[in-house]
């Protein structure tokens with residue numbers, strides 16, 4: 349994985365218009381000219397004050413707080429700012445004054461004098477639309493932050509995408525089973541299982557038999573603020589003996605195998621046939637997506653989630669490929685959202701076609717996907733979600749059981765199971781459980 353990432357970053361650096369310093373760990377590589385601050389904008393929100401620095405390139409930065417008096421210090425490496433620019437920001441109830449200066453002859457330091465303690469958050473935004481590179485600083489009021497921590501824990505959102513639909517039937521089995529119907533049935537079962545779990549909420553990209561372009565599926569996932577997108581499909585192959593499940597993540601530097609490449613072409617084809625925009629060759633969008641993916645490690649997360657799901661699928665179906673495969677599936681190109689595509693089985697294999705139609709098999713598949721997803725988010729839920737919450741830990745002793753631990757810690761057994769992805773009853777002595785907040 350580490351090698352893949354390095355290779356990926358190297359390739360990324362070669363893309364036109366993207367500086368190598370965009371990638372974490374490669375900061376400042378190969379660039380010697382200064383970045384310029386072109387403008388500073390301030391906006392006030394309910395719980396925080398936002399400052400946006402418009403830059404003419406990518407800059408490495410760091411931010412920290414100083415106390416008594418309260419200050420936030422922002423250092424932007426190898427950057428320049430016109431004299432007096434900070435003066436255009438008016439003092440307000442939080443920011444008393446702003447000062448700036450040059451450090452080490454080349455770095456820019458900006459000091460915010462504040463009236464109360466804050467927690468700063470910062471992130472970079474890639475050019476998009478009319479906006480160029482931006483460095484965003486959010487100053488969160490510490491008081492509202494602790495209050496929010498205690499009261500609001502959001503759900504992890506899982507976008508479930510039933511492949512194909514409407515005039516695009518997908519693959520058809522020998523007995524006439526259509527991929528678009530199977531994917532929708534499994535999607536609905538998966539939705540039910542996910543919504544039964546505390547801390548997770550499912551959103552379907554389509555709820556009925558209708559055609560949807562790939563980019564509309566991505567938009568739907570993005571608009572629902574999904575933390576993960578799972579696209580469901582069923583494979584087909586001329587040889588009816590081909591069988592088994594496989595799972596895919598996006599690749600940015602070529603497919604992991606010829607089969608993976610051909611499959612991606614097949615799954616992308618609906619948009620070429622029926623849609624007016626082909627996402628796969630939309631250059632500008634692809635570039636923006638790559639930029640985004642590189643900054644957030646989205647592909648690595650996708651591979652991680654993919655192998656959790658594959659690990660669970662193994663118990664209900666034969667696995668066609670033992671590892672998560674990679675190819676350029678257009679539907680997996682949602683910026684910032686880890687995404688996987690599951691070929692549940694071969695609809696072209698008469699035996700698998702039969703099991704794909706069976707409701708008990710569909711249930712098993714949906715349950716296995718839910719468990720894989722649960723296992724991943726029990727480890728790596730995004731901050732601010734209930735699944736990332738922790739009210740301490742519990743080390744399992746010999747003879748402990750889940751019900752007794754829940755009673756001892758005054759939480760529900762269902763919550764304890766969901767927070768730790770405990771889908772079976774066996775515990776191991778020494779195993780550490782997270783105690784969720786109630």
Ligand SMILES: [Zn+2]
Nearest residue numbers: 511518581582
């Ligand atoms: Zn498909």
